[in-house]
Amino acid sequence: SNVAVYWGQGAYQQRLSHFCEETSLDIINLAFINLFPSGVGAYPGSNFGNQCDGTVYAGSELLSGCHQIWEDIPVCKEMGKTVMLSIGGETAYQQLTSDLDAIWFADFLWYSFGPENENYTDAYPRPFLSTSVDGFDFDIEHDGGAGYATMINRLRSHFDEYPDQQFYISGAPQCPIPDAQLSDAISNSFFDFIWVQFYNTAGCSARDYVDGTGIFNFGDWVDVIKSSSNPHAKLYVGLLASEDAGVAGYYLTPAEVYPLVETYMALYPKHFGGIMLWEATASENNVSPDGLTYAQEMKEILYS
Numbered sequence: 001s002n003v004a005v006y007w008g009q010g011a012y013q014q015r016l017s018h019f020c021e022e023t024s025l026d027i028i029n030l031a032f033i034n035l036f037p038s039g040v041g042a043y044p045g046s047n048f049g050n051q052c053d054g055t056v057y058a059g060s061e062l063l064s065g066c067h068q069i070w071e072d073i074p075v076c077k078e079m080g081k082t083v084m085l086s087i088g089g090e091t092a093y094q095q096l097t098s099d100l101d102a103i104w105f106a107d108f109l110w111y112s113f114g115p116e117n118e119n120y121t122d123a124y125p126r127p128f129l130s131t132s133v134d135g136f137d138f139d140i141e142h143d144g145g146a147g148y149a150t151m152i153n154r155l156r157s158h159f160d161e162y163p164d165q166q167f168y169i170s171g172a173p174q175c176p177i178p179d180a181q182l183s184d185a186i187s188n189s190f191f192d193f194i195w196v197q198f199y200n201t202a203g204c205s206a207r208d209y210v211d212g213t214g215i216f217n218f219g220d221w222v223d224v225i226k227s228s229s230n231p232h233a234k235l236y237v238g239l240l241a242s243e244d245a246g247v248a249g250y251y252l253t254p255a256e257v258y259p260l261v262e263t264y265m266a267l268y269p270k271h272f273g274g275i276m277l278w279e280a281t282a283s284e285n286n287v288s289p290d291g292l293t294y295a296q297e298m299k300e301i302l303y304s
């Protein structure tokens with residue numbers, strides 16, 4: 001099973017290739033396309049922290065100088081990594097106000113960040129030049145609901161145009177069921193991976209499992225997946241990669257993670273996909289007494 005990490009919002013983070021050389025990482029979510037288009041024809045905005053050179057496409061907040069990323073995605077692919085582009089995050093403006101918006105946004109993401117198509121190079125920018133991402137992740141933290149199923153179904157119709165290539169859709173709901181932002185999309189469009197953020201909502205978190213409080217609801221999420229558009233989607237346990245990576249109190253030490261993973265990997269072998277971590281730099285800076293980063297500790301647990 002896999003270790004997935006978010007990269008792009010880490011403090012003083014190293015460039016992407018540094019993490020793609022990390023054998024413990026399988027899937028890397030580039031965070032984030034953080035601003036949605038203001039309307040059909042408008043560009044979305046992006047933010048990758050300390051990366052890129054600060055230039056944007058005229059009249060937009062879409063970064064146009066992400067040289068480290070366009071140089072490193074091919075390295076990541078050579079290393080066998082799956083590179084996803086993550087939409088959303090914590091920032092303000094993310095709303096799909098109509099199906100036309102959803103379709104425009106999906107087309108923009110596909111022609112700008114998917115496989116290069118010479119029929120569209122003058123109509124859409126190529127922020128990562130000719131290199132393509134392997135799919136799109138939805139980290140929708142508010143204003144979700146309608147529109148996402150339309151957007152994802154549109155993306156999947158584009159995926160179908162490349163039958164010999166694998167493209168993926170993933171989502172990062174909070175642990176309460178139904179997730180206010182993504183439950184409609186999960187029911188009505190095909191997800192390959194669902195990584196639940198079991199680290200910022202009391203009552204259903206991984207911390208609850210360890211403390212014997214609340215009800216860690218991985219099993220209920222398996223039921224959500226079984227009745228979704230893709231009953232075979234893989235479900236990941238989302239965790240914080242260090243004490244200070246998110247809301248205080250939700251971090252689990254590797255020793256605390258071990259029994260949770262052993263239990264749920266055994267209970268749900270068909271759906272258990274692995275572990276998702278927020279986020280890459282926090283993991284890098286969280287080295288255990290035996291010298292392993294948190295992600296390396298997670299990989300050891302998955303293969304124990």
Ligand SMILES: CNC(=O)NC(=N)Nc1ccccc1
Pocket residue numbers: 006089090139172197200245246247278
């Ligand atoms: C998958 N997305 C996230 O995990 N976002 C996230 N953890 N945002 C956040 C970062 C720092 C403090 C609180 C929340």
